[in-house]
Amino acid sequence: MTTGPATDRPVVSPPSPRPPRTRARSGRDALLAWGFLGPSVVVFALFLVYPLGRTVYLSMHGNDIIGRPNRFVGLSHFAEMASPEYVQVLVTTLLFTVGVVLPGVAGALVIVLLLEGVLRGQKFLRGAFALPFAFSVASASVIFAVFYSPGNSVLNGILYRLGLDQVPWLTSQEMALWSIVITTVWMNLGYGVLVLAAGIGSIPKEINEAARIDGATGPRLAWDVTVPMLGPQLFFLIVISTINALQSFGQIHILTGGGPVGSTTTLVYSVYQDAFAYGTSDFGRASAQALVLLLVVLVCTVVQFGVIERKVHYS
Amino acid sequence: MTTFPRRRGVKAAALLASLGLLLSACSGDDGAGGGGGDLSAPGPEVLDDLDEAVQVEFWHSMDATNGQVLDELIEGFNAENEGRVQVTGSFQGDYDTALANHRAAIQQGDTAELIMIYDLGTQFMIDSGQTVPAQSFIDEDGYDTAEVEEALLNYFTVGGELRSFPFNNSTPLMYINRDAFEEAGLDPDSPPTDLAEIREAAEDLTITDDDGTVVQYGFGAAVYGWFIEQFMARAAVPYCDNSNGRDGRATEVLFDDPKIVELVEWWDGMIEDDLAVQIGRNTDDGAAAFTSGRAAMTLESTGSLGGYIEQSDFEVGAGYFPLIGADDPGGSIIGGASLWINGEGHSPEEVRGSWEFVQYLLTPESQSVWHAGTGYLAVNTEGYNGPEAQERAEEFPQFSVAANQLADSEINENTAGCMMGVMSEARVAAEEGWETALTSDATAEEAMADAAGGVGRTIEEYNASVEE
Numbered sequence: 001m002t003t004g005p006a007t008d009r010p011v012v013s014p015p016s017p018r019p020p021r022t023r024a025r026s027g028r029d030a031l032l033a034w035g036f037l038g039p040s041v042v043v044f045a046l047f048l049v050y051p052l053g054r055t056v057y058l059s060m061h062g063n064d065i066i067g068r069p070n071r072f073v074g075l076s077h078f079a080e081m082a083s084p085e086y087v088q089v090l091v092t093t094l095l096f097t098v099g100v101v102l103p104g105v106a107g108a109l110v111i112v113l114l115l116e117g118v119l120r121g122q123k124f125l126r127g128a129f130a131l132p133f134a135f136s137v138a139s140a141s142v143i144f145a146v147f148y149s150p151g152n153s154v155l156n157g158i159l160y161r162l163g164l165d166q167v168p169w170l171t172s173q174e175m176a177l178w179s180i181v182i183t184t185v186w187m188n189l190g191y192g193v194l195v196l197a198a199g200i201g202s203i204p205k206e207i208n209e210a211a212r213i214d215g216a217t218g219p220r221l222a223w224d225v226t227v228p229m230l231g232p233q234l235f236f237l238i239v240i241s242t243i244n245a246l247q248s249f250g251q252i253h254i255l256t257g258g259g260p261v262g263s264t265t266t267l268v269y270s271v272y273q274d275a276f277a278y279g280t281s282d283f284g285r286a287s288a289q290a291l292v293l294l295l296v297v298l299v300c301t302v303v304q305f306g307v308i309e310r311k312v313h314y315s
Numbered sequence: 316m317t318t319f320p321r322r323r324g325v326k327a328a329a330l331l332a333s334l335g336l337l338l339s340a341c342s343g344d345d346g347a348g349g350g351g352g353d354l355s356a357p358g359p360e361v362l363d364d365l366d367e368a369v370q371v372e373f374w375h376s377m378d379a380t381n382g383q384v385l386d387e388l389i390e391g392f393n394a395e396n397e398g399r400v401q402v403t404g405s406f407q408g409d410y411d412t413a414l415a416n417h418r419a420a421i422q423q424g425d426t427a428e429l430i431m432i433y434d435l436g437t438q439f440m441i442d443s444g445q446t447v448p449a450q451s452f453i454d455e456d457g458y459d460t461a462e463v464e465e466a467l468l469n470y471f472t473v474g475g476e477l478r479s480f481p482f483n484n485s486t487p488l489m490y491i492n493r494d495a496f497e498e499a500g501l502d503p504d505s506p507p508t509d510l511a512e513i514r515e516a517a518e519d520l521t522i523t524d525d526d527g528t529v530v531q532y533g534f535g536a537a538v539y540g541w542f543i544e545q546f547m548a549r550a551a552v553p554y555c556d557n558s559n560g561r562d563g564r565a566t567e568v569l570f571d572d573p574k575i576v577e578l579v580e581w582w583d584g585m586i587e588d589d590l591a592v593q594i595g596r597n598t599d600d601g602a603a604a605f606t607s608g609r610a611a612m613t614l615e616s617t618g619s620l621g622g623y624i625e626q627s628d629f630e631v632g633a634g635y636f637p638l639i640g641a642d643d644p645g646g647s648i649i650g651g652a653s654l655w656i657n658g659e660g661h662s663p664e665e666v667r668g669s670w671e672f673v674q675y676l677l678t679p680e681s682q683s684v685w686h687a688g689t690g691y692l693a694v695n696t697e698g699y700n701g702p703e704a705q706e707r708a709e710e711f712p713q714f715s716v717a718a719n720q721l722a723d724s725e726i727n728e729n730t731a732g733c734m735m736g737v738m739s740e741a742r743v744a745a746e747e748g749w750e751t752a753l754t755s756d757a758t759a760e761e762a763m764a765d766a767a768g769g770v771g772r773t774i775e776e777y778n779a780s781v782e783e
Contacts, residue, residue, distance in 0.1 A: 151604025
């Protein structure tokens with residue numbers, strides 16, 4: 001950003017076409033700068049800083065039955081989170097996130113790499129694979145709800161015809177989370193394909209040609225040349241999918257409502273349950289959990305930048 | 316909006332709610348805090364000599380078919396009251412969302428004149444002190460409640476006063492696939508009445524293919540906390556202490572009663588032995604299992620009858636909600652929502668206008684339309700004699716089962732149901748205990764006791780915060 005007053009810029013050549021800068025001039029610059037910055041500062045303050053401050057405030061207060069903060073409770077809402085229930089929520093969140101990000105990114109990469117070998121209809125196939133991106137969370141979840149529906153699951157119907165065992169998609173504590181993971185991976189795949197396909201298109205042809213001349217083909221070419229060249233896109237995708245996964249709500253809400261027995265309750269869903277579900281309005285507990293979620297997202301992102309980004313090659 | 320699963324809004328709804336919260340938070344601290352205002356019913360004279368019609372905003376949770384029938388009733392009222400009272404209906408999402416919106420509105424001091432709140436929110440509505448008690452209108456006008464369904468008055472009367480006006484109410488039934496009954500050599504005219512009989516029938520109704528995969532289950536219903544409340548009422552066991560919270564604030568829930576443990580064990584056994592399909596907590600899945608023919612018996616609200624008849628390609632039968640043991644006394648509680656008239660922050664004209672509209676809804680004429688159009692009970696029992704209701708009863712005799720079940724029910728504290736500020740959380744806890752027993756190694760006794768114990772803390776917090 002080139003916003004602040006630039007008074008200390010050395011004037012190199014004497015015959016400068018501009019008059020020497022004065023205090024008045026730099027004051028005008030500053031005014032102009034703030035004028036441009038103003039709208040975004042207001043928006044940030046209103047929709048980012050204020051809600052964050054308010055969340056911190058709420059997290060340290062108890063509520064009356066209307067949801068108004070009415071007593072200071074210090075950090076006790078945070079202390080409560082040291083319970084097995086909350087640890088379970090964190091573990092579920094972690095499993096969900098890893099379960100969504102790894103197959104999601106790897107799947108998109110494999111699809112894009114395989115499509116590279118397809119000469120006819122490549123554009124069509126890319127479009128087809130990117131299509132899930134166009135589905136809203138709600139409609140995709142409703143479709144999967146039909147696939148999984150306990151009484152008459154479409155997927156179980158297919159398994160039955162193949163002579164395979166029925167799967168309790170949403171009704172078993174062990175299975176429900178993975179059913180939501182499958183849904184989410186499917187929903188995210190389109191975006192991954194879109195980003196990586198764009199990335200692969202921007203790799204200079206000379207690099208591939210040079211590698212071919214050196215004798216690299218097929219998997220070797222993909223792994224040693226294409227994948228490293230996709231580094232920035234892959235990194236971007238990992239960061240974005242992680243944040244998205246941590247904030248997933250709609251598919252959990254529609255498919256399981258956090259059950260059975262809390263086995264699909266992630267942090268976001270737990271925040272929702274405390275704040276809005278079941279006629280409650282425990283904004284104190286919900287805010288405390290929201291801050292923990294913020295911290296988790298922050299830590300994940302910082303770690304990703306620290307660990308993965310170092311290996312990313314920006315051409 | 317499509318019909319979403321019970322107590323599940325859309326993401327957008329939650330988002331809107333949170334946005335509302337954010338905005339309300341700005342003015343939260345100095346909102347309509349304290350008391351004041353006149354919380355008694357004004358007489359009819361306040362609507363004399365009006366310069367313009369009184370505007371009444373009505374927040375409700377009726378969408379799809381039910382919403383259309385409600386809109387018709389609103390239009391009918393507005394046409395009769397031109398220049399006097401004009402009601403505007405406003406759909407607020409499902410019951411939970413509507414309650415969350417109402418809370419935000421209280422914070423902003425901007426509540427609607429008339430609101431529909433589900434049964435579980437009754438104690439909260441009383442404690443929040445925003446509404447004019449229904450009894451106050453009845454006393455002011457000498458309104459006769461003789462025709463109003465007694466079981467409904469029983470539920471919504473707290474401390475000897477009717478607190479709100481029952482409107483969209485139902486009671487659960489057992490539904491059977493009559494065709495499957497006939498194929499299995501069972502008599503569809505006498506459906507099973509208790510758990511042992513259901514199991515016996517399910518053994519005949521369950522069909523397994525050559526590989527041992529079940530193609531038709533005898534039974535399948537959602538793990539829905541309302542059913543536990545119903546089973547307890549029928550077994551004459553209170554759901555919470557202090558006489559179901561009617562003699563004083565409830566301090567603990569009692570759904571770890573041996574009767575309920577027996578029920579959960581039975582349910583687990585049915586699934587274990589492949590006589591029942593495991594549904595989970597979503598009632599839409601229970602409906603799908605029944606209407607598709609996968610489960611030959613199910614439990615659901617009487618409000619589902621119309622949809623079941625429409626969606627099934629077999630003949631649907633309805634019977635009384637089952638008893639746990641054959642010796643249980645029976646009885647039935649209700650579910651659904653009631654109408655509350657806000658007094659805090661509203662003019663006498665608005666309060667009176669809302670009451671006039673409620674009276675219109677409670678007429679036999681309106682109730683006949685409402686019952687026939689939605690399948691909800693006729694709150695005014697005279698409504699069953701209306702032309703629309705009669706026509707429907709002739710076409711589908713199953714519609715009378717719910718009314719009979721209530722008429723056969725004794726009016727006492729057990730059938731009044733539990734009155735408690737955290738009823739909604741209690742219901743979820745009951746579902747979790749029940750589901751734990753079905754999906755893990757925990758015994759029904761442990762699971763229900765754990766769940767009931769967990770509600771204790773929530774009740775304590777709630778009671779402490781309203782007594783402060």
